[in-house]
Amino acid sequence: METADIVVIGAGVVGASVAFHLAARRAGRIIVLEKEAMLGLGSTSKSAGGVRHQFATEVNVRLSMESIRFFETFDLVMDYPIEFRQWGYLLFTASEKKARVLRTNFELHQRHGLPVEWLSRDDLAARAPYIRTDDLVAGTFCAKDGYLDPAGVLQGFAKQARQLGAEIRLGVEATGVMISGSRIEGVETSAGPIATRCVIDAAGPSAARVAKFAGVDIPVFPIRRMLVCTDRFDAMPARLPMVIDCDSGFHFRREGNGLLMGWEDPDEKPSDSTTFDPSFIEKLLEPALDRAPLLESARVDRRRAWAGLYPETPDHHPLLGRMPGIEGFVLAVGFGGHGVMHSPATGKVIAEVVLDGAAQTVDIRPLRPERFAEGDVVVEPMVF
Ligand SMILES: Cc1cc2nc3c(=O)[nH]c(=O)nc-3n(C[C@H](O)[C@H](O)[C@H](O)COP(=O)(O)OP(=O)(O)OC[C@H]3O[C@@H](n4cnc5c(N)ncnc54)[C@H](O)[C@@H]3O)c2cc1C
Structure with missing residues (x-):
């Protein structure tokens, strides 16, 4: 069976950023699965491209600060124009x-x-x-807030992820995950299975369907x-x-x-x-x-x-991090109207979760997937 160190499900702006940040840290063989024949047919290309610091919760402000710093030099560093108008x-x-x-x-x-x-x-x-x-x-x-071209951000991340060795497979749908006990063993796809110990759900609006492959219910709709x-x-x-x-x-x-x-x-x-x-x-x-x-x-x-x-999501915050109970299953989902603006920080912190065991750049504890089960939820009111 084909093997990968990490499989990312979904090549929207979030999956592409995750793949780029993992590849930049030489995380091994990374395969990104995208069911559509082209990049950017999901939510990303429908976005208004708004980018702002002005949130109410500390974690959203921190994700924005990290991301906007990244966007300020994106054209140069990622060698792709995003028309960021601050x-x-x-x-x-x-x-x-x-x-x-x-x-x-x-x-x-x-x-x-x-x-x-x-x-x-x-x-x-x-x-x-x-x-x-x-x-x-x-x-x-x-x-320092503003707007940019979301499709450009996606293309820039995808271009650099590929250059660093990540494979983005277009027209390949993840159809299930293989689990042994409570550990991820691989992904079933429309083009055959891939053995892996790490799966990242970055399936945007389909995130709950993908989580269900692992037997998990998540509140992303x-x-x-x-x-x-x-x-x-x-x-x-x-x-x-x-x-x-x-x-x-x-x-x-x-x-x-x-x-x-x-x-x-x-x-x-x-x-x-x-x-x-x-x-x-x-x-x-x-x-x-x-x-x-x-x-x-x-x-x-x-x-x-x-x-x-x-x-x-019910609290207008994403679910970021390892899914408790399923070893090797990581969520980068539920971004509501903020997935483009928070994509750089998300890719970075998810790479830290996977490679270092925990996020260093931003404290993402408020975004842990289990917060709903724990009843420890803070709502972001600044959503439009
Ligand atoms: C009208 C509108 C305006 C918006 N305005 C803004 C804004 O101003 N600023 C902002 O930051 N955000 C905005 N957003 C939100 C933003 O677009 C999303 O939060 C963001 O695009 C989510 O990115 P994603 O990568 O998670 O999802 P997507 O871009 O949807 O990517 C997910 C990908 O996963 C693929 N996929 C799904 N299931 C599978 C599977 N089983 N196998 C393989 N592939 C699969 C899909 O085909 C898709 O390409 C807006 C959204 C809309 C609709």
């Missing part, structure tokens, strides 16, 4: 309660030395004259999210930050000379559907026009609208 994230709220959350987050960010600014209503009006600010209570802005673009739109600055209304979840950024707009439909239920629902446009326009009346003159390009899946 044009900031602007967050704001009209609610006193949410302003208190923003304030607590701001203090956390300050403790980490991040260049986050606290903004009053007047500051918001001066900084963002393109939104309606009359009802706003407060906001924050971090100039797919939920549809949609984005739409506008035609050329000159009524806002060319250099827009990612602008987020924390109350409605409506957000937008530049995409070429138009805009990319997103919103979380509260009626959306978990499902595998990646079909774009045209009624989403009307629904999104309500919070959009309320917050940015200028958008009245924007023309939505219905051909540049798509749907993808968030691999969600």
Whole structure:
């Protein structure tokens, strides 16, 4: 039987980063299985590419700090362009309660030395004259946040992983894992079995299905999210930050000379559907026009609208690390809307878990898979 030191299931941005970081540390023979015939057909290429430090939990802030440092030199180090525009994230709220959350987050960010600014209503009006600010209570802005090309990040990781000897097998689906006692012995695939002592589940929205191969139930579920673009739109600055209304979840950024707009439909239920629902446009326009009346003159390009899946978890944090009870089974799953931005740190810490026995770069204890069974769960509220 063919053998590998490590098999990674899924070549999205997470699996590719994990493969790169393992290969960079000479972890032996690494095989990445990707069921699709091409890279980037999963959630990764559907992403808005937003990258931010502005989270509420320490672990998310630390994952962002590590990752954004990596993105800042990605083009050079990984020899692949990702068009990282550090044009900031602007967050704001009209609610006193949410302003208190923003304030607590701001203090956390300050403790980490991040260049986050606290903004009053007047500051918001001066900084963002393109939104309606009359009802706003407060906001924050971090100039080191921004957005990038998610497909570029995936391709860059995959390119360097291959150059360092990792094999990415396209069109090969993992269909099961082989277990002896409680230890991983191999992976069944559509192209035959591979013997290995280490399997990493990086299957994105299909992560729970892959975990089930090992007889494990994990709380990762797919939920549809949609984005739409506008035609050329000159009524806002060319250099827009990612602008987020924390109350409605409506957000937008530049995409070429138009805009990319997103919103979380509260009626959306978990499902595998990646079909774009045209009624989403009307629904999104309500919070959009309320917050940015200028958008009245924007023309939505219905051909540049798509749907993808968030691999969600109940606490909006990923599951990272070894799965207790199954020796050799490691999870890198459940990234919700943060998988692209946290991919560099994830690859690094998973390589540390596999090769050193524990993560060194970031304390990922809050992300351990068993936290749900232990009832030790902290929810990340800053999700959009
Ligand atoms: C509309 C939208 C907007 C988003 N915006 C952002 C954003 O602004 N910033 C951000 O950071 N994130 C964002 N995200 C989230 C981000 O896209 C995901 O968190 C991230 O792509 C997850 O990466 P992944 O590698 O885990 O999953 P995927 O990219 O889905 O990769 C998993 C891969 O595993 C493969 N696979 C599954 N099962 C098997 C199997 N049995 N055998 C072999 N291969 C298998 C799949 O084919 C897939 O290619 C957004 C997502 C959506 C849908």
